[in-house]
Amino acid sequence: MPPMLPAAFTTRASLATVLPSSLAAVTGASNDLALPRMEHLVLIVVDGLGAAALRARSGHARTLAPLLGKATTIDAGFPTTTAAALATLTTGTTPGEHGLVGYRVRDGSGRLTNQLSGWDADMDPATWQRSRTVFECAADEGVRARAIGLPKFEGTGFTAAVLRGAEFIGVQSLSQRFDTAAEIVAGSGPGLTYLYVAELDQLAHARGWESPDWTAALETVDALVASFTRRLGPGRGALLTADHGVVDVPQSGHILYDTAPELLDGVAGIAGEPRLLHIYLEPGASATAVAERWRDSEGDRSWVATRTEATDAGWFGPSVDAEVAPRIGDVLVAARKRIAYYDGRDPQRIGRNMVGQHGSITPEETRVPLLRFGTAG
The missing domain is CATH 3.40.720.10 (Alkaline Phosphatase, subunit A)
Structure with missing residues (x-):
């Protein structure tokens, strides 16, 4: 369902x-x-x-x-x-x-690219x-x-x-x-x-x-x-x-998704921004299975949807062109509480000093x- x-x-x-x-x-x-x-x-x-x-x-x-x-x-x-x-x-x-379709997205060559400065x-x-x-x-x-x-x-x-x-x-x-x-x-x-x-x-x-x-x-x-x-x-x-x-997000609202290894199973890369993750999968990985794992973990504080579910719900507008669809994550995680997602393995701690955030x-x-x-x- x-x-x-x-x-x-x-x-x-x-x-x-x-x-x-x-x-x-x-x-x-x-x-x-x-x-x-x-x-x-x-x-x-x-x-x-x-x-x-x-x-x-x-x-x-x-x-x-x-x-x-x-x-x-x-x-x-x-x-x-x-x-x-x-x-x-x-x-x-x-x-x-x-x-x-986002802040950082996957471009035509498979890179995760910043659409403001990249x-x-x-x-x-x-x-x-x-x-x-x-x-x-x-x-x-x-x-x-x-x-x-x-x-x-x-x-x-x-x-x-x-x-x-x-x-x-x-x-x-x-x-x-x-x-x-x-x-x-x-x-x-x-x-x-x-x-x-x-x-x-x-x-x-x-x-x-x-x-x-x-x-x-x-x-x-x-x-x-x-x-x-x-x-x-x-x-x-x-x-x-x-x-x-x-939305102002306190430090206590920072969620380090790398601390739950099962969430990264089948994941090739994560882009978007802290309140809206675009999750791109490895070849052969099931978007439905990955979405279910994220839903089990994060469903009480975020909306989790596959690309198909999100586009069917009209998140990106009445229609999504075939050329645009691959830019959207295979799975999307949109925060609905005062939280933001980060990769704790990032040595530069990019974005961790931001208070006000948006994207969801x-x-x-x-x-x-x-x-x-x-x-x-």
């Missing part, structure tokens, strides 16, 4: 609808978000700002929190990791179609990410698209994969990123601008979203959004969303805000 798995997300109220609707609003077309016609729309993407965390810190977000309600949250999709979620956002397609000649951004971006579509419509982010992201494989079609503008300071967006939106002509805020996610990983540092950064972002949106003129609008939420399919990780300002409101 197949395991009970969380329901799939719906594309109609997810990140996949946001940029296509934004472009449609600029071109005057109908759209899923019912956005009105406007000349320029700015999409503010605050990495890691989950709806649950924003709600919990509502007293520190006087601009954002009052707008947060049932009708102003959407589904980030799965997995709740930046590589997959931003690709969903900028293409309007789901991971089973665009192909970025791009090389064997992973061409133009083909590994398989969908046209909304920015490329904007060019077809005569709409100028720009993406404002940290300078270190310019020219990277990930940027080429998910932001292609947009003019990249690197700005180090967070406040200057908002100022740059304000200057752009004040210009004439139809435009679509993507403004990326990395700071909250970085602090969540380092210190946790429940830390005073994260709360202080949220106050800063809230004030910058307030100042920016007050400057929006006629025909200008802004949306604010996030790629995923965050809990509401804290999947539900994100979608807030409207200016004409978009």
Whole structure:
């Protein structure tokens, strides 16, 4: 009997609808978000700002929190990791179609590759990410698209994969990123601008979203959004969303899977990230048998599914292309409690110092805000 798995997300109220609707609003077309016609729309993407965390810190977000309600949250999709979620956002397609199905995944040559920073000649951004971006579509419509982010992201494989079609503008300071967006939106002509805020996610990983540092950064972002949106003129609008939420995981929640040797029987490699393991099997190993062993051990604190079970449940979208399927683990382990999985044999202890984490399919990780300002409101 197949395991009970969380329901799939719906594309109609997810990140996949946001940029296509934004472009449609600029071109005057109908759209899923019912956005009105406007000349320029700015999409503010605050990495890691989950709806649950924003709600919990509502007293520190006087601009954002009052707008947060049932009708102003959407589904980030799965997995709740930046590589997959931003690709969903900028293409309007789901991971089973665009192909970025995790943080670290198995590539065509069998390597376990980091999809944020591991791009090389064997992973061409133009083909590994398989969908046209909304920015490329904007060019077809005569709409100028720009993406404002940290300078270190310019020219990277990930940027080429998910932001292609947009003019990249690197700005180090967070406040200057908002100022740059304000200057752009004040210009004439139809435009679509993507403004990326990395700071909250970085602090969540380092210190946790429940830390005073994260709360202080949220106050800063809230004030910058307030100042920016007050400057929006006629025909200008802004949306604010996030790629995923965050769960703080204490050291006591670190699970060392290598201490249970039976879990590694038939396993060739483990990728993904600590709250979502992609388990790749040796030739001839049974995914069902491996999944059952993991389920027996971890079923009280994680969802365990074979690739077939996960794709049938719609975890990666309505369908998974045949070219994309091998990138997904033969077995998936998605944390549902405040835990994270590590290999205790790793001498570098990679990731063991992270507090805030994400990747799984809990509401804290999947539900994100979608807030409207200016004409978009």
